[in-house]
Amino acid sequence: MLPATPTKRRKAAPADEQGGLRMTRQRQEVYETLLAHRDHPTATDVFLRVKDRLPNISLATVYNCLEVLVEHQLVRQVNFEREPSRFCPNLEQHGHFHDRGTGTILDVKFKKGVKLSDVLDLPPGAVVQDIEINLRGLLRTT
């Protein structure tokens, strides 16, 4: 049944839209691929994985999907040095550890109750919107 009295309504979000993001098939597959293997894949990695389920998807679409997922804060983009960006569906505030031995990237949680200003001498007047902490080193395999 249609609503009785809509004269002019603001563009309603379609049923499959969540938080302003239209969850198309491609976006869904890209997102689910990230959730399935949380190994911080590059766009090309994601492309190759998604292709199994959507053989016609293009790399440009994967880039588009990743971009829109990042914009809508479902995914974080992780940059190490000048390497290709990697993508991560872990939304908690966290950093990354890059093992030079194997190339593995691990999430690093922040300890509870630690404030940035306890650790860093922030410039006066700085309003921090985004934090990125990247560690590099070796994983001693004991």
Add this chain to the structure above:
Amino acid sequence: MLPATPTKRRKAAPADEQGGLRMTRQRQEVYETLLAHRDHPTATDVFLRVKDRLPNISLATVYNCLEVLVEHQLVRQVNFEREPSRFCPNLEQHGHFHDRGTGTILDVKFKKGVKLSDVLDLPPGAVVQDIEINLRGLLRTT
């Protein structure tokens, strides 16, 4: 097996070499440019500045010089997102704050006595060799 008589002896460091780095004119000018304006220039910025003193220098040489300075730890390479790398002669451990308003990048000192392990839940066995902390936000100009 090992030859009884050493056929090659260790290369002696030339007089103008410091810490294994031969300080050529180009490297010197690149380095001094970084010291003179500590505003985190890109390679192209450095190129344009050095050109005033060495009109024949090439961009490739600036890249080479920066690379070798970074390798020899006289300079740090700073990466924000996927933007061009920037270069910084501040050798103390520090992070960076990127002001979205003006594009300015400021050094952010670590508070004394803070250990990484106080703040982060490092993966077991992780030996951290390098830390990169990048903040993004706005500078409230009061």
Add this chain to the structure above:
DNA sequence: GAAAAAATTTAGAATAATTCTTGCTATCGG
């Protein structure tokens, strides 16, 4: 429900920072 409008996808071209290649020059140790 059909037509119009809007959003998304695709494939390939374009972009831009960086790296590589090649031939030349300078410097080093002997």
Add this chain to the structure above:
DNA sequence: CCGATAGCAAGAATTATTCTAAATTTTTTC
């Protein structure tokens, strides 16, 4: 001075990413 090594310059090559234009799908409007 000589041969060897390192560094430089110019331009070509590389490569992750973005852009463009056309096609397709979805949503809105009538």
